[in-house]
Amino acid sequence: MMAHMSKFWLMKSEPGVYSIEDLKKDGNTHWEGVRNYQARNLMRDEMKVGDAVLFYHSNATPTGVAGLARVSREAYPDFTCWDSQSRYFDPKSTESEPRWVMVDIEFVEAFDRIVTLEEIRTESALSSMPLVNRSRLSVQPVTRKEFEMIVQMGRNG
DNA sequence: GCCAACGTTGGC
DNA sequence: GCCAACGTTGGC
Numbered sequence: 804m805m806a807h808m809s810k811f812w813l814m815k816s817e818p819g820v821y822s823i824e825d826l827k828k829d830g831n832t833h834w835e836g837v838r839n840y841q842a843r844n845l846m847r848d849e850m851k852v853g854d855a856v857l858f859y860h861s862n863a864t865p866t867g868v869a870g871l872a873r874v875s876r877e878a879y880p881d882f883t884c885w886d887s888q889s890r891y892f893d894p895k896s897t898e899s900e901p902r903w904v905m906v907d908i909e910f911v912e913a914f915d916r917i918v919t920l921e922e923i924r925t926e927s928a929l930s931s932m933p934l935v936n937r938s939r940l941s942v943q944p945v946t947r948k949e950f951e952m953i954v955q956m957g958r959n960g
Numbered sequence: 961g962c963c964a965a966c967g968t969t970g971g972c
Numbered sequence: 973g974c975c976a977a978c979g980t981t982g983g984c
Contacts, residue, residue, distance in 0.1 A: 839967075862982055920983080939966060939981050
């Protein structure tokens, strides 16, 4: 038996689709549309209510961590995969055997400034984050040290 | 908009 | 089970 260890995550969103400001307005949202097995497994097997999330803006100017969120509901089936009108529709996922899951997250704070990918790359204490060398993984584990450092950078301008 | 990296699919 | 073709992500 192992205690739940990893309490820190980074989750990517294109701000044109859903930004930290959208989350601030909504307060809470379901994280639909993850269609990558590794990311799914992390959400399904590892994420717990209360875990802290770095909210990352991808495909943005600038790209980087924009704020904080918190896991508010553990993994459950991603219903958008059953909706043929959805961009996330997946005909291989059935209601009896859902292939994809989502979690819910709630807004915590928007940073004073974006902590950019460029800064993260050049900061040696952060350069081993998956963000830097596994750039396509949309849900990533983050260590406490990395998390705290990025929060401090985001708050201190 | 381009394109490199990389994940997924499907034929064999 | 391999691997070529294809599709997607995401930085720039």
